[in-house]
Amino acid sequence: MELKYEFYIDAQPEDVWNTLVSPEGTRKTFFGSVIRSTFKAGDALEYVGPGNDGDETVHVYGTLLAYEPHQTLSFIEHPGPSYFPNHAELESRVTFTLETVGQCTKLTLVNDQWSANHPSYPNAQSHWWMILSNIKTFTETGRTLDFGW
Template sequence: MRKPEFVYVTYIASTLDKVWEALTTGEFTRQYWGGRTIQSEWKPGAAVKHIKEDGSFDWEGEVLKADPPRLLSYTFGNVLGERPSRVTFELAMFGQHVKLTLTHDQFDEDSKVLPAISNGWPAILSSLKSLLETGKALYPEWR
């Protein structure tokens, strides 16, 4: 039986380097993650910390792969009492746009996280796209 997964593809009028920077820089992530920040050294084995607006941790993961500016993969920490799942961003040029493919997988069969991220990721990535293309993220409207 195939394991559950979530895949989302968007096209962003930007460059690979700018999208990579948006995915890996705390100040960028704070803008399109609704005030929350993702921090890491972005090297395999490094911690990934998702930090709430008040400075407390929401979840923590680990960098699995980092190949700037094309591939980033990390575990999505212990959320809702489930074992960590995996998030992978693949970036490629598609004409003059960046094709961003997000795959979130390795969920438990009866995952409660999967339905939650199925709403969350489209909002977050739409906010990222808006920020890079217009200079304005969707926060706080989407959250």
Template structure:
């Protein structure tokens, strides 16, 4: 099983990267969460935000597999402990790459290596479209999309 997306964004890769890591922008892009990590290969990565465990609920966690600023972010992906009791057994890999494409940025995301019968596949398939569209909108206009929730 694999999810794969390509978006072309009308700005420089540094601007897109800023949406991923600047807390005010990423909170909007990731529908209420921010990345918390040293971003060193082998270190932890978490997507945290308001939820069942308060303002710092861990929604996604994993380990950084690759990190090159404005170019590559890859990590293992587990749902947060408050979402599923068996969260540690549920894993996939996310690899996001940015590359200049004319005066634009090509954003390529692959979410693969899903554990068997992972119930998050369907939910993730739905939300990546919204998150990536939000990243594009924020990078190009400074504003997130209004999904009505």
């Protein structure tokens, strides 16, 4: 199973990258979460923000595979402990890739290597569209989309 999305964003790769990894960018585009990581390959990574366990809910955690500024962010992820009792057994790989195309940036997201019968797969199919649309809108305009949540 593989989910793949491509978005063209009217911004430079460094601006898109900042949206993907900075606390301000992720808070705005990943539903209030920030990334906690040393950003060194092999180290832990967590998306933490408001949720089931309060303001410090771990929504996703895992291991950083690649961190190449303005180019690639890749990690193995597990759903946070408050989502499923068997969260440690559930995983997938998330890879963001940025490349310059003319005067804009092509953002490619591949979410693959899913555990068999991963219960988050159906949600990921719809939520990635929302997150990526928010990344595009925020990077281009400084505003986010209102999904009515």
